[in-house]
Amino acid sequence: MPIQYPHTIENGLGEILVFHGIEHDPDGDRVVGENWVEPGSGPPMHTHFLQDESFTVVSGKIGYQVLGGPEQFAGPGETAIFKRGVPHRFWNAGDEVLHCRAWVQPADNFVYFLTGIFNAQKKAGKAQPDMFDAAFLLTRYKSEFDMLEIPGFVKKVVFPVVVFIGKLLGKYKHFADAPNPVKA
Numbered sequence: 460m461p462i463q464y465p466h467t468i469e470n471g472l473g474e475i476l477v478f479h480g481i482e483h484d485p486d487g488d489r490v491v492g493e494n495w496v497e498p499g500s501g502p503p504m505h506t507h508f509l510q511d512e513s514f515t516v517v518s519g520k521i522g523y524q525v526l527g528g529p530e531q532f533a534g535p536g537e538t539a540i541f542k543r544g545v546p547h548r549f550w551n552a553g554d555e556v557l558h559c560r561a562w563v564q565p566a567d568n569f570v571y572f573l574t575g576i577f578n579a580q581k582k583a584g585k586a587q588p589d590m591f592d593a594a595f596l597l598t599r600y601k602s603e604f605d606m607l608e609i610p611g612f613v614k615k616v617v618f619p620v621v622v623f624i625g626k627l628l629g630k631y632k633h634f635a636d637a638p639n640p641v642k643a
Contacts, residue, residue, distance in 0.1 A: 470580040473497030487565025496557040501550030504607040512541045514559040522552030567641045591630045594621035
């Protein structure tokens with residue numbers, strides 16, 4: 460079933476995202492939205508292999524970093540852009556809720572993937588998503604996304620075994636509508 464916009468997700472750990480919709484562009488559809496992040500919260504180091512991502516701070520203070528680079532900060536009216544293929548992370552570096560307007564281009568499977576990850580975090584009740592769901596999403600969409608804090612051995616050997624077991628146990632019915640991965 461296609462995603463209906465606006466589409467709101469939350470991970471139960473201090474992050475809420477509202478995807479307002481898709482803007483059509485010759486360079487690829489762009490998903491636009493906004494996020495609210497509690498102090499100290501934010502995703503770990505990750506990579507979007509196919510998408511550029513932008514955050515413009517509405518209120519609060521964003522901390523961000525690309526792999527190997529220094530921590531940087533931006534306040535209201537300032538923008539942080541992450542180019543496709545560049546590992547990065549961001550977090551709320553202030554004492555109040557961080558609110559940003561954001562876009563990701565091309566949209567591809569970004570909203571589906573992130574919805575699955577947030578749901579898996581809520582299911583687990585912690586930052587580390589439910590093991591079966593995380594293994595499914597990070598194996599199926601490995602051509603699009605990567606989480607750098609997960610060891611290569613786990614991603615290449617353990618996750619495929621977990622996915623196989625998950626399929627045997629019928630754990631993936633909620634992913635029946637999973638779109639095909641986009642190949643680079």
